[in-house]
Amino acid sequence: MRWMWIDRIVELVPRERMVAIKHVSMAEEHVHDHFPSTPTRKAMPMMPMSLIVEGMAQTAGVLVGHAEGFKEKVVLAKVSKAQVSREATPGSTLRYTATIDQFTPIGASTKGVVELIEPSADGGGEAEVIGHIDLLFSHLDNNMGGVQYPQENFVFSESFKTLMQTSGIEADF
Amino acid sequence: MERSEIFEKIQEILVDALAVDDDEVTPEAKLIGDLGAESIDILDISFKLEQEFGFKIAQGELFPEGVTQDPEFVQDGKVTEKGLATLKERVPHFNFEQLEQDPSVENVSKIFTVEALVTFCEQKLQTA
Numbered sequence: 001m002r003w004m005w006i007d008r009i010v011e012l013v014p015r016e017r018m019v020a021i022k023h024v025s026m027a028e029e030h031v032h033d034h035f036p037s038t039p040t041r042k043a044m045p046m047m048p049m050s051l052i053v054e055g056m057a058q059t060a061g062v063l064v065g066h067a068e069g070f071k072e073k074v075v076l077a078k079v080s081k082a083q084v085s086r087e088a089t090p091g092s093t094l095r096y097t098a099t100i101d102q103f104t105p106i107g108a109s110t111k112g113v114v115e116l117i118e119p120s121a122d123g124g125g126e127a128e129v130i131g132h133i134d135l136l137f138s139h140l141d142n143n144m145g146g147v148q149y150p151q152e153n154f155v156f157s158e159s160f161k162t163l164m165q166t167s168g169i170e171a172d173f
Numbered sequence: 174m175e176r177s178e179i180f181e182k183i184q185e186i187l188v189d190a191l192a193v194d195d196d197e198v199t200p201e202a203k204l205i206g207d208l209g210a211e212s213i214d215i216l217d218i219s220f221k222l223e224q225e226f227g228f229k230i231a232q233g234e235l236f237p238e239g240v241t242q243d244p245e246f247v248q249d250g251k252v253t254e255k256g257l258a259t260l261k262e263r264v265p266h267f268n269f270e271q272l273e274q275d276p277s278v279e280n281v282s283k284i285f286t287v288e289a290l291v292t293f294c295e296q297k298l299q300t301a
Contacts, residue, residue, distance in 0.1 A: 077213040080190075102220045106232055107213075109220050136217050142232075143212070 004159050005055040006096065009062065009167035017099040018063035022047075022055050026090040047088040052114060053079060056133040060098035060110040062163075064137050065156055067103060070173035073140035073155045077107065084131035086116055093117040095127060098135075107138040179294050183287065186221045190214055198287055205282040218290075228297045235293060236285055237263050241278050252276040266293035 011019040024031065024047045031045040057076045065074045088094050095115040102109045114131035140149050156173055164171035184198045191208050204210040210218070219230045232238065237260055240246050246256030257276065261269060267284045 078217060080217065102223065104216075104220075104232070107216050109217070136213065136220075138213060138216070 003054075004058070004163060005051055006058050006163065009059075009163065009169055010095075012063070012066065012169055015067045015100060015103065017097065018059055018066075019095065019097045020055070020059040020062075022094040022096070024088050024090050024092050024094065028090075031090055044087075045090055047094065049082075049084050052084055052088065052094065052131070053082050053133055055094060056096050056098060056112045056114065057135055059096040060112055060135050061137060061155075062160065063098050063100060064103070064108045064110065065160075066171075067100070067108075068139075070153065070156045070171065072142075073149060073153055074108075074137050075140055075155060076135060077138040078136035079133070080109070080136055081132060081134040083133075084114060086128070086130040088116055088130070091119050093119075093125070101134075105139065106142050107136065110135050110137070174295075174298055176291060176295060179298070180287075180291050182225055183222075183290055183294065186218060186225060187287070190217045190221055200286065200288040200291065202287045203283050204285045204287070204290070208287075222290075222294060226294055226298060228301050230297075233263065235264075235290075237281075241281055247278050250278050252278060252281065264289075266290075266296055 006020040006022050009018060009020045011017070026045065030048060030051070032043075034046060034048045035044045037043040061074050061076065065072060093116070095117060097113045097115070098110050099112075100108055101111050112133040112135065113129055114133060115127040116130045117125040117127045119125050153173070161171055161173070180200065184195060187193060187198045187204075187208060188195055191210055191214060193208050197208060202208055215236050219235055223230055240256060240260055240263070241252075243256070246253055246259055252260070252272065257269065257272065260267070260272075260281070267289045268286070269284060272280050272284050
């Protein structure tokens with residue numbers, strides 16, 4: 001399994017904002033473990049909050065990485081805020097909108113909105129804002145501790161290239 | 174802007190960035206020791222200060238970078254005279270009294286107090 005928690009990038013305004021979606025599926029193993037039935041409770045399959053944070057981190061991380069042509073090793077350094085008020089159950093779609101708040105050679109801060117789109121019979125569900133996730137990213141090679149990392153950009157792997165390609169976004173990295 | 178007003182704004186920023194209580198953010202509190210700040214929090218705090226006060230903070234301007242890793246500035250676990258002079262030049266908002274008395278390298282982070290942060294912002298606002 002690839003550690004990819006967004007299915008497609010639907011909008012990218014370089015250095016400004018990125019929108020990505022994630023379909024929650026019953027075929028995903030983690031929803032069965034989160035939460036299984038117990039003798040006193042029915043099963044409650046839903047997208048774990050931690051993976052919603054990861055989905056936003058990937059959305060915002062790609063936006064930050066794209067700003068410098070994926071030359072920087074962009075790593076999530078801090079979850080400044082994470083509030084999600086509703087469960088995302090199988091069949092629903094999560095829409096992540098990340099915007100760059102501040103950007104420097106050392107890192108970047110982003111603000112994020114999580115929306116939930118419930119399916120409807122005619123195929124067009126309405127989006128509801130269910131959360132806010134603000135993050136802080138570090139450009140590893142400019143870290144304040146002066147720690148050296150391998151030259152190869154191990155952050156933006158083949159999976160990210162595939163994501164860009166299947167989303168119709170040119171990415172030469 | 175009055176120093177007390179700057180302190181109040183900084184207090185709010187630190188409560189938000191470091192998840193500490195208001196009463197923990199005293200002028201004497203050390204960011205790295207008492208308030209649990211890590212290096213990435215310094216970046217977070219820099220971003221928040223820039224937004225709050227409207228000035229720009231250059232890399233290494235708020236907290237010195239690389240000084241304690243440089244063998245010219247630190248020898249046998251102590252900050253050298255040259256190291257101390259470099260620190261004074263790079264981060265003049267810090268109070269160096271304690272470090273001058275005991276230049277052990279672990280004391281460098283201890284000079285980064287809330288008070289120093291207030292002085293930093295005060296100086297930046299004056300020159301803006």
